[in-house]
Amino acid sequence: MxxxxxxxxxxxxxxxxxxxxxxxxxxxxxxxxxxxxxxxxxxxxxxxxxxxxxxxxxxxxxxxxxxxxxxxxxxxxxxxxxxxxxxxxxxxxxxxxxxxxxxxxxxxxxxxxxxxxxxxxxxxxxxxxxxxxxxxxxxxxxxxxxxxxxxxxxxxxxxxxxxxxxxxxFDEQGYPDDPLYPNYYKHQGRILPTGSTNIDVKGVWLTEKGMSPCAPDNEVCVFHPQGDNDGLICSLGYLPQLEGTTRYCTPEQLNFRIPPTKQNVIxxxxxxxxxxxxxxxxxxxxxxxxxxxxxxxxxxxxxSPREKIVLVLETSSSMGEDEDWKWIQKVAHKLIRYDLPSSIEVGVVSFSNESKVEYPLTKLESARGKLADSVPDKYR
Structure with missing residues (x-):
C-alpha cells in the first residue's frame, strides 16, 4: 500500500x-x-x-x-x-x-x-x-x-x-429562494431587501425573467435598485455596482443591523x-x-515551467496481497487518462528487484493512451 x-x-x-x-x-x-x-x-x-x-x-x-x-x-x-x-x-x-x-x-x-x-x-x-x-x-x-x-x-x-x-x-446580502440567507425580510410590516446599507434602498422587485410586479413573500423575486439612491455610501459587500458604495458600513452607519445577510448569519x-x-x-x-x-x-x-511527473510503481509480489495491485493500477490509469492536465510531461517507472522505465517523460497531450497502457498489467 x-x-x-x-x-x-x-x-x-x-x-x-x-x-x-x-x-x-x-x-x-x-x-x-x-x-x-x-x-x-x-x-x-x-x-x-x-x-x-x-x-x-x-x-x-x-x-x-x-x-x-x-x-x-x-x-x-x-x-x-x-x-x-x-x-x-x-x-x-x-x-x-x-x-x-x-x-x-x-x-x-x-x-x-x-x-x-x-x-x-x-x-x-x-x-x-x-x-x-x-x-x-x-x-x-x-x-x-x-x-x-x-x-x-x-x-x-x-x-x-x-x-x-x-x-x-461574506456577502452582505441574501439570495433568491435561499432558506438560510433569504433575499428579503419583514420589518414592522414592510418587506425589505436583504442587504447592509446606510439608508433604505429605492428599487423594484422583479421576477427572474425581469417581469413586474413580483411579491417576494409569495414567489421568487430579485430586487433591482432604481431611483434616487444618491445618499447610499455603503456597503461594498451588497451593492458595489452603485457609484456611491465604496466602503463597508460601520456599525454606526448601518440603517438596520438585523438583515439575514450571509455575513450576519455566519x-x-x-x-x-x-x-x-x-x-x-x-x-x-x-x-x-x-x-x-x-x-x-x-x-x-x-x-510557468512545464510540470514533470514520474509515477513510480512497486510491482513486487507483495502487491498481490489484498488485491493492492488491482486498485493501484486503476488509480494510475485514471490519473493518466483523465485527471492530469494535458500540458505536463509524465513518465512511468516500475520497480521490484530492479527498476524499469516503462515509458520515458513525454508530453501527456499526445500520449495519454500509450502512457496508461504502459502501466504493468500485474505485479511481477
Whole structure:
C-alpha cells in the first residue's frame, strides 16, 4: 500500500497549493499576490485577455485602497502564464521564473472550466468567519468580455472578493429562494431587501425573467435598485455596482443591523467592517492610511515551467496481497487518462528487484493512451 500513500500525498499537495501566498508589509502593501491562469486555458486572443486582466487588477487595487481608507492595498501581482503558452506571442510578456521568484500558492485562479460559482468572480471559502479563504475563482469568460465592467463596477466587485479572501468576510446580502440567507425580510410590516446599507434602498422587485410586479413573500423575486439612491455610501459587500458604495458600513452607519445577510448569519451579527478592523492584518499595519493616495500596482508576468511527473510503481509480489495491485493500477490509469492536465510531461517507472522505465517523460497531450497502457498489467 506504500504507493497508494504516494498518490494521496500528491493530491494533498495540490490542495495545499491553493491559498494565500501574498505577504503584507507594515506600510499596508500586499505583494506577491499570485494570479494563475489554468494550464488548459486556450491561447486564442491571449494578448487581449492579458490586457483586460491587467486593467482589472489595477481597478481592484484602487478599490481596495479606497475601501480601506488607504490602510491596505495590493501593490504587486504575479501573473503565472500556462506553460502551454510557450512559443505564443503572449509568452514574450513573461519570463521563466528564477529561484528567487516567489509564488507558491494561488490567490486567484483563472480557468475556463464549469462555472460552479457562476459567471462572475467568487471566493472559495471553506472556513468560517474571519478565516482566510482558499482562492478567488475568476472565469475566463469574465475576462474575455469586459463590456459590462463599467456598469458593474468590476474593480469594486473584485475588491470585495479580495476582502473575502484575505479577511474572511461574506456577502452582505441574501439570495433568491435561499432558506438560510433569504433575499428579503419583514420589518414592522414592510418587506425589505436583504442587504447592509446606510439608508433604505429605492428599487423594484422583479421576477427572474425581469417581469413586474413580483411579491417576494409569495414567489421568487430579485430586487433591482432604481431611483434616487444618491445618499447610499455603503456597503461594498451588497451593492458595489452603485457609484456611491465604496466602503463597508460601520456599525454606526448601518440603517438596520438585523438583515439575514450571509455575513450576519455566519459571523453572528458582526459587520464586515468590524471583522476587518479586528483582523490580524490591521494589527500588523502601522499608520491609519490615506484614501487620497494613488493605488497603482505593479503586475509581473512569469511563464510557468512545464510540470514533470514520474509515477513510480512497486510491482513486487507483495502487491498481490489484498488485491493492492488491482486498485493501484486503476488509480494510475485514471490519473493518466483523465485527471492530469494535458500540458505536463509524465513518465512511468516500475520497480521490484530492479527498476524499469516503462515509458520515458513525454508530453501527456499526445500520449495519454500509450502512457496508461504502459502501466504493468500485474505485479511481477
Amino acid at each position: 506504500k504507493i497508494l500513500h504516494i498518490y494521496i500525498l500528491q493530491i494533498v499537495l495540490l490542495v495545499i497549493r491553493n491559498g494565500n501566498s501574498m505577504e503584507l508589509s507594515s506600510s499596508g502593501e500586499y505583494t506577491g499576490v499570485t494570479v494563475r491562469i489554468h494550464e488548459d486555458s486556450p491561447v486564442d486572443n491571449c494578448q487581449q485577455l492579458l490586457d483586460n486582466l491587467q486593467d482589472l487588477l489595477e481597478r481592484t487595487s484602487e478599490s481596495v485602497g479606497v475601501a480601506s481608507g488607504g490602510r491596505v492595498w495590493p501593490s504587486q501581482y504575479i501573473v503565472v502564464l500556462p506553460s502551454s503558452w510557450s512559443g505564443s506571442p503572449c509568452s514574450s510578456r513573461g519570463e521563466i521564473p528564477r529561484g528567487n521568484t516567489r509564488f507558491k500558492r494561488d490567490d486567484i485562479i483563472i480557468s475556463d472550466g464549469p462555472l460552479v460559482y457562476g459567471a462572475h468572480p467568487c471566493t472559495v471559502q471553506p472556513k468560517g468567519c474571519g478565516e482566510k479563504g482558499a482562492y478567488i475563482s475568476l472565469p475566463l469568460s469574465y475576462l474575455r468580455d469586459n463590456s459590462s465592467w463599467e456598469e458593474e463596477r468590476a474593480g469594486k466587485l473584485m475588491a470585495h472578493q479580495f476582502f473575502k479572501l484575505r479577511f474572511g468576510l 459571523c453572528g451579527g458582526k459587520s464586515a467592517h468590524e471583522i476587518i478592523e479586528g483582523s490580524e492584518d490591521y494589527r500588523l499595519v502601522s499608520g491609519t492610511g490615506d484614501s487620497n493616495s494613488s493605488f497603482v500596482p505593479r503586475v509581473d508576468f512569469v511563464l
